Amino acid sequence: xxxxxxxxxxxxxxxxxxxxxxxxxxxxxxxxxxxxxxxxxxxxxxxxxxxxxxxxxxxxxxxxxxxxxxxxxxxxxxxxxxxxxxxxxxxxxxxxxxxxxxxxxxxxxxxxxxxxxxxxxxxxxxxxxxxxxxxxxxxxxxxxxxxxxxxxxxxxxxxxxxxxxxxxxxxxxxxxxxxxxxxxxxxxxxxxxxxxxxxxxxxxxxxxxxxxxxxxxxxxxxxxxxxxxxxxxxxxxxxxxxxxxxxxxxxxxxxxxxxxxxxxx
Amino acid sequence: xxxxxxxxxxxxxxxxxxxxxxxxxxxxxxxxxxxxxxxxxxxxxxxxxxxxxxxxxxxxxxxxxxxxxxxxxxxxxxxxxxxxxxxxxxxxxxxxxxxxxxxxxxxxxxxxxxxxxxxxxxxxxxxxxxxxxxxxxxxxxxxxxxxxxxxxxxxxxxxxx
Numbered sequence: 001x002x003x004x005x006x007x008x009x010x011x012x013x014x015x016x017x018x019x020x021x022x023x024x025x026x027x028x029x030x031x032x033x034x035x036x037x038x039x040x041x042x043x044x045x046x047x048x049x050x051x052x053x054x055x056x057x058x059x060x061x062x063x064x065x066x067x068x069x070x071x072x073x074x075x076x077x078x079x080x081x082x083x084x085x086x087x088x089x090x091x092x093x094x095x096x097x098x099x100x101x102x103x104x105x106x107x108x109x110x111x112x113x114x115x116x117x118x119x120x121x122x123x124x125x126x127x128x129x130x131x132x133x134x135x136x137x138x139x140x141x142x143x144x145x146x147x148x149x150x151x152x153x154x155x156x157x158x159x160x161x162x163x164x165x166x167x168x169x170x171x172x173x174x175x176x177x178x179x180x181x182x183x184x185x186x187x188x189x190x191x192x193x194x195x196x197x198x199x200x201x202x203x204x205x206x207x208x209x210x211x212x213x214x215x216x217x218x219x220x221x222x223x224x225x226x227x228x229x230x231x232x233x234x235x236x237x238x239x240x241x242x243x244x245x246x247x248x249x250x251x252x253x254x255x256x257x258x259x260x261x262x263x264x265x
Numbered sequence: 266x267x268x269x270x271x272x273x274x275x276x277x278x279x280x281x282x283x284x285x286x287x288x289x290x291x292x293x294x295x296x297x298x299x300x301x302x303x304x305x306x307x308x309x310x311x312x313x314x315x316x317x318x319x320x321x322x323x324x325x326x327x328x329x330x331x332x333x334x335x336x337x338x339x340x341x342x343x344x345x346x347x348x349x350x351x352x353x354x355x356x357x358x359x360x361x362x363x364x365x366x367x368x369x370x371x372x373x374x375x376x377x378x379x380x381x382x383x384x385x386x387x388x389x390x391x392x393x394x395x396x397x398x399x400x401x402x403x404x405x406x407x408x409x410x411x412x413x414x415x416x417x418x419x420x421x422x423x424x425x426x
Contacts, residue, residue, distance in 0.1 A: 001284040001286075002284065003282060003283070003284050004283060004284055005283065006266065006283035006327075006329050008329070028327075031325065031326070031327065031330075032307070032325065035286075035307075035325045035326070035327065036306060036307055036325060038284070039286075039305070039306075048283070048327075050329065050330075052330065076319070099398065100310070100395075100397045100398025100399075101320050101376060101379065101380065101395055101397075101398060102307075102310065102313055102320045102321050102322045102376070102398050103307070103322070103398065105316070105319040105320055105321050106321050106322075106325075106326070180308065181308070182397060182398075
């Protein structure tokens with residue numbers, strides 16, 4: 001790692017000010033992606049702005065029809081939350097499948113969503129549930145937030161403070177893990193609401209995306225059989241050492257069926 | 266920068282560069298070489314320590330995160346206080362041959378103790394899922410899983426006494 005200055009602000013405005021005033025500074029939440037990136041010298045920021053002292057960013061709040069999760073809440077806390085387990089069990093299951101126990105101790109929902117890794121789990125849950133990303137400046141709908149490979153709608157100096165999830169009637173997540181990294185080779189989140197079904201896919205392409213044909217089929221009949229014949233187009237899907245695009249396309253259907261199964265169980 | 270934390274029960278203050286990994290700090294500055302660095306890419310889990318009671322990979326943790334925290338390393342793992350005995354999980358690994366070369370063992374033990382502390386009634390599936398972040402290249406995991414189950418049972422029994 002190249003040396004960097006280290007700041008631990010105790011308020012969001014201070015953190016935002018540091019981010020804007022120090023050229024080439026970066027936010028660090030749990031550091032589960034950033035620290036390996038620094039170690040490989042893929043990034044060498046002049047300063048890190050650490051959000052860990054901001055206690056207001058940690059924890060979960062029951063809003064009746066929504067659950068709001070603070071940006072600095074670790075995956076292990078979401079996975080173990082009775083509130084999430086009861087109201088959105090699919091999201092608790094997703095959090096329990098991220099990385100390994102040590103990663104879940106440190107990694108945060110805000111960090112994962114802001115990073116928008118194409119194979120991360122949370123973006124599928126956030127888009128699949130149609131959550132709202134709450135930042136230091138505004139609220140952003142999930143459909144407008146994820147813009148592609150590691151790209152989000154966040155502006156310079158804008159900090160995610162929380163994510164608000166609507167409670168679905170049913171929801172489930174299934175993923176096919178890359179065995180070494182435990183990232184999603186393909187992960188599918190399915191959520192059923194009174195006004196329809198949302199299906200979000202991570203790992204298969206350069207960014208998380210929805211599958212409208214599956215959404216309309218599942219809105220008619222929320223059962224794995226309803227989507228068994230739906231194949232997704234391989235155009236734009238990822239081909240790499242782990243899997244070719246056609247295999248990923250195949251896995252999208254398989255994982256979507258399993259996610260519906262999980263939602264129904 | 267100066268950071269102060271509790272290390273294996275003792276108050277500790279050190280001067281570190283912010284770009285210092287906890288694994289480096291432990292091994293090179295504090296001479297606690299029981300924490301092993303296997304892959305140094307947060308895959309293998311040989312470097313797992315407990316930060317405020319939770320398992321974390323010390324090769325993927327910056328030293329400033331320790332400030333004000335409580336850190337437990339493999340050197341701090343022990344049996345009943347004052348008994349000079351090994352921790353029940355360590356005893357279980359010895360009894361059930363849960364190691365061969367021993368390189369991954371410190372991380373396995375720290376992860377295992379965290380698993381058993383979080384969920385006293387561990388199932389074999391829990392153990393296998395919980396050890397996903399710890400790689401062993403010798404044992405094929407079978408004896409490690411047996412050891413963790415036995416160690417968890419021994420920890421429960423010790424709690425009941």
